[in-house]
Amino acid sequence: MRWDTTTVVRKYPSEYSPEGLYFVAKRYVPHDASNRGLTLLFFHCTGSHKEVWEPVIQSIFDRTAKTQNSAIVIREAWTFDWQSHGEAGRLNRDYLARLDAHVLATELVNGVKRFAATEQPFDNHTLIGIGHSSGMLTSFSRLLTTIDDSLPAVPYKALIVMEPSALTREVVRRTGMDMYDRMRALKVAIQKRCDNWATRKEAKAFFIKRMPWKAWDQRALELFLEHGLVELPVQNEDGTITTRVFLCCLPYQEGAAYYGHGDIHHVAAERLQTLDPSVPVHFMFSAREEVIPKYVRDSLLALRHVASLQFIPRSGHLVVQEKPDEVSAAIVRVLEGQAGIRANL
Numbered sequence: 001m002r003w004d005t006t007t008v009v010r011k012y013p014s015e016y017s018p019e020g021l022y023f024v025a026k027r028y029v030p031h032d033a034s035n036r037g038l039t040l041l042f043f044h045c046t047g048s049h050k051e052v053w054e055p056v057i058q059s060i061f062d063r064t065a066k067t068q069n070s071a072i073v074i075r076e077a078w079t080f081d082w083q084s085h086g087e088a089g090r091l092n093r094d095y096l097a098r099l100d101a102h103v104l105a106t107e108l109v110n111g112v113k114r115f116a117a118t119e120q121p122f123d124n125h126t127l128i129g130i131g132h133s134s135g136m137l138t139s140f141s142r143l144l145t146t147i148d149d150s151l152p153a154v155p156y157k158a159l160i161v162m163e164p165s166a167l168t169r170e171v172v173r174r175t176g177m178d179m180y181d182r183m184r185a186l187k188v189a190i191q192k193r194c195d196n197w198a199t200r201k202e203a204k205a206f207f208i209k210r211m212p213w214k215a216w217d218q219r220a221l222e223l224f225l226e227h228g229l230v231e232l233p234v235q236n237e238d239g240t241i242t243t244r245v246f247l248c249c250l251p252y253q254e255g256a257a258y259y260g261h262g263d264i265h266h267v268a269a270e271r272l273q274t275l276d277p278s279v280p281v282h283f284m285f286s287a288r289e290e291v292i293p294k295y296v297r298d299s300l301l302a303l304r305h306v307a308s309l310q311f312i313p314r315s316g317h318l319v320v321q322e323k324p325d326e327v328s329a330a331i332v333r334v335l336e337g338q339a340g341i342r343a344n345l
Contacts, residue, residue, distance in 0.1 A: 003028045003061060009091070012114050014083075016103055021083045022091040023111035026050050027121075028077040030061045037075035038335065039122060041154075043108075043131035045320065046257040047190070047249055049086025050079035051227040052320060055219040059328035064335075072335045075125065082108045089248040090230045102256030113151035127155060130331065132162040132320045158307070159275075160334055162284040162327070163292055163317055164300060166268040171299045179296060183258045186291075191255040196246045200225050203245050212318050220321040273303040280307030282334045284319075284327075291317040308334060 006027045014021040040060070042053040057077045064072045081088035084096055084103045096103065116122055167179055197203040204225055207213035213221060227248070234244045247254075272281065283306055285297060301309070310330045315323045 002031050003058075004031070005029075007087075008115070008119075009087075010111075010115065012111055014107060016099060016101065016107070017095055019095075021095070021103075021107065022088050023083060023115060024050070024081040024086070024088040024091070025112075025115060026079045028054075028057055028061075028079075030065070030074055030076070032065060033075055034073050035075060036070070037073035037126075038128055038157075039075045039125040040077040040128050040130055040331075041112075041122075041156075042077060042079045043129070044079065044082070044085070045132045045318070046082075047085070047228075047254045048321075049089075049224070049227040049248065050081045051086070051223050052220060053077075053079050054223060055217065055324035056320060056328045056331070059325050060331060063328060063332050069336065071337060072332060078121075080108065080112055083111065084253040085249045086227055087248070089250070089253075093230070093248075093250070096250060096253060102253055105257070110151065113154060116154055117152050122154070126157050128158050128160065128335070129154070129156045130160040130162070131164075133165040156279055158280045158282065158334070160282045160284065160331060161272075163286055163319060164268075164272075164283070165265065165292055165296075166272060166300060167265040167296060168269045168299045168303070169266050171296060175295060179293070182291070182293075186258040187255040190258065191251045193251070195251050196244050198244060200229060200231075200245050203229060212316070212321070215316065216318070216321040217324055220324065224321075269300065269303065272300065275304070277305065282306075282308040282310075284310045284312060284330055286315040286317055286319045287311055287313055288316045310334075 006029075008025045008027070010023045011020040012023050040057070042050075042057070044050055044052050057079075060077075061074060064074050067073060082103075082105070083089070083092055084107075089096070172179070194206065197206060204221070207221060207224075213224070216224075229245050230248050231243050231245055233241050235241055275281065281304060283301065285292070289297075310333065312319045312323055312326050312330060315326065320327055
C-alpha cells in the first residue's frame with residue numbers, strides 16, 4: 001500500500017525556552033483513504049523518533065487495504081516527535097545542548113494539544129491513540145492529552161497502551177524502590193554509552209553488535225540510522241572542522257526520561273483509572289518482562305476494565321522495533337474487535 005506524507009513543523013511556547021521549541025508531526029495518508037475511516041495517532045518510545053512507526057503503519061495499511069470491513073478502514077495516520085527526539089531534537093539541539101534541565105513529557109503533551117486546538121487537523125476524525133513506552137514517556141503523553149486544562153483534550157475513540165510504564169503509588173508502597181532502582185540503572189547506562197561516530201556506517205557497525213539494536217527488525221534499524229542520528233560539524237584540536245554523527249536525542253535528555261520525571265508516571269496511572277469508562281483501553285505487552293515487571297503490569301490492569309489484552313510473541317520491551325509486523329497484526333485485531341484472544345507466548 002502506497003501513501004503520501006506531509007511533515008508539519010511548528011514552534012510553540014515552552015516553559016523551557018522563551019523563544020519556544022520546535023514541534024514536529026508527520027501525516028501518512030494511504031492512497032485508498034476514506035473520510036469515513038479511522039485516524040491513528042502514534043506516539044514513540046524514549047530514545048526513538050516518529051518514523052519508528054513506519055513499518056507498523058505500512059503493515060496496517062497493507063492489511064486493511066480494500067477491506068470490506070468498515071471497522072478497519074483507515075483515513076490517515078500521524079506520528080509525533082517528542083521535542084528532544086528525532087527531527088524535533090535536531091531542530092531544538094542548539095538550545096537543548098545548553099539546557100541543564102531535562103524536557104518533561106508534558107512538553108509533547110502540550111505540543112500535540114496545541115497543534116490539535118490551533119490547526120484542527122483532527123476535527124471530525126475518529127481518533128485511535130496508540131503508544132509504546134520505552135521508559136516513562138509515551139504512554140503518559142497519550143493519556144495526558146485526554147485531560148482538559150488550558151488546552152482542550154484530544155477526543156479518542158479508543159486507546160492502545162503498549163508496554164506502558166505508568167506506575168501506581170500503591171505499587172511503590174508495596175515494592176519499595178525496586179522500580180525506581182531499575183529506572184535509575186537504565187539512566188546511568190544510557191548516559192555513559194557512546195553517542196557519536198565518524199560516519200553512519202561506523203554507527204551501524206556499532207549498533208548491530210550490541211543490544212538492544214541487534215535484536216531489531218532491519219527496517220527499524222535503518223530508520224534509526226536515518227532519523228535518529230544527525231551529522232554535525234566538530235572543531236578538532238588543530239582548529240580544523242570535521243563532521244561526525246551524533247544521536248538526535250542527547251544522552252542526558254534520554255537518560256533523564258527513564259529516571260527524573262517526578263510524579264508524571266503516577267499521574268498517568270491515575271489518569272488511566274479516571275479516564276471516561278466509555279473510552280476502551282486495550283493493553284499490549286511483550287512476551288518477555290524486560291523493563292516492565294509483572295507486578296507493575298498487574299497493577300495497571302487492575303485500574304480499570306480492560307477492553308482487550310494481547311502479548312506479542314517472542315518480543316522484548318522494544319516490541320515496535322523488534323516485531324513491527326506482529327504489532328500491526330495486534331493493532332488490526334483491536335480495530336476488528338477480536339483482540340480478546342491472547343496471543344500465544
